[in-house]
Every structure is written in C-alpha cells, then in structure tokens.
Amino acid sequence: MLGLVSAPSGSDAVLVFKVAFPIGIGLASAVFLTIKAATRDTLNIDKAIPTVSYRLGETSHDAEYDEDPDLFMARCQEQYGPVFNMHRRNRWSTVVSDPLVREVFMTDDLSFGDAVDELTGIHAFTSSVIKSKKGFDHPTIHEIIRDIVTPNLALFTPRIVERMQAITDRDLGHSQGRNLIEDPLVIFQEMIASAMATVFMGHEIAKERKVLDTFIDCTGDLAGLIDPRSRSTWRPYFNRAKYGIANPLQKHIRILVEAATPVVQERRRQEAEALEKGVDYTRPLDIMQKVLDNFDKYGIVDLEDVCGHLLVLVLVSVHTTSDSSTYLNYYLAAFPECIDVLYQEQLEVLVQIGKEREEQRQSKLTSGEAGSVKDFVGTELDPRNDRDFSSLAVRRMVKMDSFVREIMRFRTDRANTPHTARKDVVLSNGMTIYKGRMIMINMQSTHQNPDMQGEDPAEFRPWRFVGKGKAATKVGTDFLPFGMGKHACPGRFLAMQEVKTVGALMVSRYSKIEMQDPSQKTKALRSLIGEKVPTGLYFTSREPRND
C-alpha cells in the first residue's frame, strides 16, 4: 500500500517531465489565448470598412465615446457612413447603423448569444445548471417563455402584484416624512426575484427564504459576469473556468431541488388520488408544473434538470427587470411632474374598470345568473378586486407604458446589442462581416433618429408614444432594447408587465421620489444596465401609516 503511494515513477527526468508538462501546457495555452485575444480584432476585417480615427494622443475611442456618446456616434456616421470599426472597452468591433441594422437582427448567422458568450463566457454559466448544457439563447428556453409564461401573464399578475406590494410595504415603507433608501436596487431585486419565483416555482416554494436567496445570489453572480464596465480580455476565459470547472451554481441547484422535491411529490400524490376518485385534478399554475407536464417536449430528464431550466429563466429575467424597475424610480425622481400625471391616469383607469365590473355584476343579477352580490365573492367579479392592478388595468395605463418605453429608448447604450458572425455575411451595401467578427448596433442611429422618434429625439419626452400604437413591448428598428426578429427577447411581455406594475405601485404609494444627491441626475439617467446606482432615493408616502 505504502509502496503504491510512494513508488518512484521513474528517473528525475520523468519527474521533471511530469511537473513541466502541465506547466508547459498551461504556458502554451496562455500564449495561444494571448495571441488569439490580440489578433482576434485585427484579422478578419473587410478592408472596405473604414476605421474611426483616434483623437490626438489617445489609443482607444473610450474617452471620446464616454464624454458624449451621441456626439461620437453621430460624428462617426457622418464621417464614415453606416458601417465603421471602433475600438472600445479593449476590443475592436464593427458598428452597424441605420439603415442596415435590420439586416443584423434578421440574419441567422449573426448571433447575439455567441457575442455575449464571447464577451463574458455566459454559456458556461447557464449550461453549468442545465444537464443538457443549453445556453440562455437555446430554442427550448425561448419556447418555454413563449408558450407558457406569456400566455398566462394575466393569471400570474395577481400574485406578482401581491409579492410586490408586500415587499414595497416592508422595505420601502410608508411612514411620515421622507424615507431614504441608499441602494434601491437591493429592494427592487428582492421584489422582482420574489415575483419571478412565485411565477416560476409556485408560491409554496417561492416563500422559502433560501430559495429567494438562491435567486438573488445567482442574479448577483450574473451581474458580475456581464458587468458592462469590465474591460478584461480574460473575463470569458476566467468565467468559463469558474463555471465550467468549479461549478459554484451547483449548490443553488441543490437548494431548488430540495425545496421542489416534497412539493412535486405532494402534487403527484394529489393527482393520483384525484384519478383514483375520478375527479378533476386542478393543476397548480406555475412554470415548474407546466414544464413537468411537458418534459418530453422540452427534452427534460429529471427534476434537477427542471430546476436548472428554471434557474436559467431566473438568470435572464431578474437582473434585467430589476435594473429597469430601479431606474424607473430615478426617472420619476428626475421628472417629478410625471408622478401626478401617472397617478391621475391610474385613478381614472381603476374607476373605469370598477364601473365596467359593476355593470357586469348588475347584468348577471338581472339575468338571474347570480342571486345576490355575495355570489360574486371569490369569483372573477369579486368587488374586492375592483381596484387591483390587474393585467387589464396595467394595459390601459397608456401613459405609464409610454413613460417606460421612453426610458428604454433614452437610456440605452449607444453602441450595444453585440452579434458575432458565425459565417461570412455580406451586407446589402456589399461590405462583408467575416466569420468571428463582432458587430455592435449603432443605437444612436435609430433611437435618436427624428424620422423614427419624432421631435426632439435627444430629449426625454415621457408621453412621446401615447396614441402612437407603440407599446413598450413592440420591437422594431425604431426600438431595439429587446432586439428584434426571431430572437427578440421573448421575456419582454413579462418584463414590461412587471416594470409597469412597479411604476403603478410607486405612484400610488409615493407622492414624491427624490434623488439623495441631485448632482448625480445626468449620471443616473444615463447609467447602463448593471451599473452601480450612483445615489440613493428618498420616498415620500401619500398616506403615512404607522403599522
């Protein structure tokens, strides 16, 4: 035994080889990766694509871009045309502007998922939780959202609202005077994670603190992984090693499986019992149940795999939606006159819906379908729900919708939504994007384009889209925060429903929202997704309560 452990495996030369070989491989890999990183941006470029000149003494476009992204992008487009090469955040990319933007989204061989993976290593992160190693952009994830989440939004809304209200009251408060929240993102993250958890896994599992913590911790990890300010060339390699080898997300999967197992067993027991008795089994309404019911369709192998898919849904949904919900509050603080307008709209919508529901009740009473008002309790027409933020109510808040769409139009990074070429792609202007090249979309060319956006595109105009038939979920070349085409974000309906509900809740609870440090206003309004919130917020309640 001892001999086996300590047996010399050969001469010194062999020993040296055993130690040196892995180091050699490591060094060779490092050299290879360094060369790859250094050359990736300069090879594979169509010489017909112009390269933007640097300002005197500068070695990248970072400073010029950061000073005034609109000015920089406008200068580039004017000087070089709609396609040009730019060097930002330690990497070269080809920027594509209007009118060629549409082609990028409509070409299968230009991939958003591949580009995000190249920048961050995100596929190792998501595939570390899914047994079949699907990335966040795998068709199955898209289908689950399209086929299960979106069609059931109206049914999910009451529980989303309940979670949001509970966390608002607990964490933002409704006391006399101004309540300072130094890091509102933490609260909105909890609010969104909690709402998403109940939609994805059902109330029973979602109310477990460790489940919620898992959702929040993973979201925090994801935020670190895709941090828009990171300039490190090594970030994707580091993340691939971390999530592909060390696999830190496995502990979160175990928590979800542990929480889900007894619930799923109990559901199975109830289903079997109902079958035995010949009565209908009312299936719980959550994504976990629907995925379990369709496991063959989605190629899912066991409960661990179901939890993996749900965790990926959490990852793609919580970070983005919490960020938008948080920044909505900074816009309410920056444009305080909007709060009352949005509150008035909300009151009118709720009064109108209350009237319509009363008419429906009266009609049922007159026809004899209902005997008395008491018969409506617990039904669709329960009078206690007349003033709820139902999905119908939120849909009718058209000013809130315009406000949210305008925030997304105004705030977006001007060079954004990367796509990597999987093959050589020839654009309609004859320029070639060679395989492996990364494209950035010139959002300035569409989001700040007066032909597409109307008057004053550089200004924030909260009611810009009222009556224009342009809902916050309507994608197109004039509105790209969710991408467009076949891969347009399938979660945008849920995301916008939640962000508008947060908005409705805020204007109903608070008469005033103010920035702790007003000098940070411009920075707050132009912060990128995932960027640290630059200052806190004061919330002043409409009706202070002491509970």
Ligand code: HEM
């Ligand atoms: C404000 C919130 C959100 C923003 C700004 C956002 C933005 C985006 C963008 C820009 C894309 C790429 C689109 C393209 O390639 O053309 C995308 C894709 C995706 N999003 Fe979202 N998203 C948000 C919320 C959500 C939510 C709530 C979910 C899930 C419920 C979700 C799930 C996905 C998935 C699965 C994809 C990949 C789609 C595919 O490649 O087929 N997103 N999102």
